[in-house]
Amino acid sequence: MKVLLLQDVKALGRMGEIVEVSDGYARNYLLPRKLATLANEKVIEQVNKEKRAEELRKKKAMEEASKKISELMKTTIVVKAKAGEGNKLYGSVTSSEIAEKLSEYFGEPFDKKNIELEPIKELGLYEAKVKFGNGLSGKVKIRVEKS
Numbered sequence: 701m702k703v704l705l706l707q708d709v710k711a712l713g714r715m716g717e718i719v720e721v722s723d724g725y726a727r728n729y730l731l732p733r734k735l736a737t738l739a740n741e742k743v744i745e746q747v748n749k750e751k752r753a754e755e756l757r758k759k760k761a762m763e764e765a766s767k768k769i770s771e772l773m774k775t776t777i778v779v780k781a782k783a784g785e786g787n788k789l790y791g792s793v794t795s796s797e798i799a800e801k802l803s804e805y806f807g808e809p810f811d812k813k814n815i816e817l818e819p820i821k822e823l824g825l826y827e828a829k830v831k832f833g834n835g836l837s838g839k840v841k842i843r844v845e846k847s
Contacts, residue, residue, distance in 0.1 A: 701720070701721055701722070701723045701726045701738070702718055702719070702720055702738075702739040702744075703718070703719060703721055703726050703730055703731075703736035703737065703738060703739050704716070704717075704718050704736060704737050704738075704739045704743050704744075704747060705717050705718075705719060705730075705735065705736050706734060706735060706736055706737060707734075707735050709730070709735055709736070716747065716750075718739045718743075718744060718747060721736075726738075758834075761834065762834055762836070765832040765833065765834055765836045766836060768806065768832060769830075769832060769836055769837070769838035770838075772802075772830065772838055772840050773838050773839065773840070775805070775840070775841070776825075776841040776842070776843050777798060777801045777802065777805070777840055777841065777842050777843070778801075778843050778845060779793050779797060779798070779801060779842060779843070779844050779845070780845055780846070780847035781793055781823075781844055781845075781846070781847060782846075782847055783822075783823050783846045783847075787822050787823040787824070787846075788821065788822055789820070789821050789822060789823065789844070792819040792820055792821045793819070793820040793842070793844055794812075794817070794819055794820075795812045795813075795815040795816075795817045795828070796812040798812070798815050798817060798828060798840070798842060799811060799812035799814075799815055802815075802830070802840070814830060814831040814832070814833075815828055815829070815830055815831075816828060816829040816830075816831075817829075817842075820842070820844055822844070823844050823845065823846060824843075824844060825841060825842070825843050825844075826841070826842045826843075826844065827839045827840070827841055827842070828840050828842055
């Protein structure tokens with residue numbers, strides 16, 4: 701019997717999958733506990749439609765992320781910091797400050813955990829690796845200037 705899983709079932713499958721199980725297992729365990737529902741042609745068609753829609757959403761998200769990365773590669777983030785003699789900073793420029801600047805640039809929140817950067821302790825030009833999820837990443841140029 702084919703059933704559509706409504707919840708994750710250990711050793712059987714994940715929610716949304718259509719699996720083949722024995723009639724007794726479906727009738728006596730999965731269906732009464734609302735872990736699954738019978739997978740008729742209408743249900744199978746609906747699941748396939750949802751999968752296509754999800755793939756389309758993922759593709760769109762990947763395109764947006766790649767646009768952002770290409771846009772980011774062209775720009776330089778300017779960070780102002782207090783500096784003393786010899787271009788040494790009082791403190792350092794951290795990934796949270798860079799994330800704040802990126803949030804301002806893109807107009808949406810940006811997590812500091814997605815920025816790989818060594819603490820910057822001098823004025824100058826630096827690069828940081830930025831992750832956008834979905835396995836996409838890019839490098840951003842950071843210019844630290846005296847305030």
